[in-house]
Amino acid sequence: MMLFAHRLPDGLLRQVAEFLPSCVTAARALRKHPDVPRRARIALLVAALWVLSPIDLLPEFLPVIGPLDDVVAVVLLLRYAARSIPRETLLNAWPTDPRLLERLLGAGRRAG
Template sequence: MPGWLTALVIAAGVIIASWLVLVVLARRLPPGLARDLAAFLPDCVTAARRLRRDPRVPRRAKIAVAFAAVWVLSPIDLIPEFLPVIGPLDDIIVVALMLRYAARSVPRDVLLEAWPGNPDLLKRLLGR
């Protein structure tokens, strides 16, 4: 195997292992703001999936949710992901802004129904 391919496999393994460690540590956090923030992006993914399939959600809200999903999945970031703590910050901000934009056109009960996490965090995010 060429040296660059070996290095790529090792780097991918290290990244996946670090993600697994972070997931395990995040699940062990005590209830509170830190745990809510650790669960924010996974909760957003679940809510986006649910909102995308809901017929009560307007098309412009679905487009905003799709934009947020593409942003998170994009390999191009304003802040590199490998930086601890601040790496996913740009993803969180874009998802929060798009979710807030989409929430203005989605009925509140539909949005709360789609949100799997702490409803207080979503209410704080929406500002209503």
Template sequence: MSRLRSWARALKRQALVVWFAARDPRTPLFPRLLALAVAAYALSPIDLIPDFIPVLGYLDDVILVPLGVWLVLRLVPEEVVADSRAKADAASERPVSRAMAVAIVAIWAIALAALGVWAWRMFRHAI
């Protein structure tokens, strides 16, 4: 299990490298667009194949993301990749704010509760 966690951390770090490479002005247009797509897909909670589908749900995360990262890193100039790796290392060493995470979850919960109350009132008046 620890091997799988270390692989997932490495993949997340590589997705950050791709993200920083996409934002670098020295990256050519096609690799930049590809890097943006790969980073957005890798870091997004929305998947092409939902994770709740047995086996297939994780197949895209296991095949598509590493393949996209590999392709981007092959197309981006080496000096950009080196700089992006340094930025990704610095970003991964930053402390995580648990208080901010709680605040964001609270904001989402309040927004969803407000939407639920609004929908309930609309549904109740429609009947």
């Protein structure tokens, strides 16, 4: 599904399909940014490694719940890291539509 995300119509399904690759791309962009504290860098590194790791708690071939462990782990680690990263820095590093990221982080919470 992630491979064909660019073919999906704009909307929530496309945002969800692009979520994990966007997390990896954002983590790579933020790893050397001066506004990102060390604990946030470590959380982003763990999130990226979790997604890229071939070892999973739930096998990927299980429909729907297979990628669920990746998504839950990345969401929790991203929310943890976002508490100490300025919101503007995080949004600038996000490679796709930021609406899903804003929804994930909460519109009222301001990092930094």
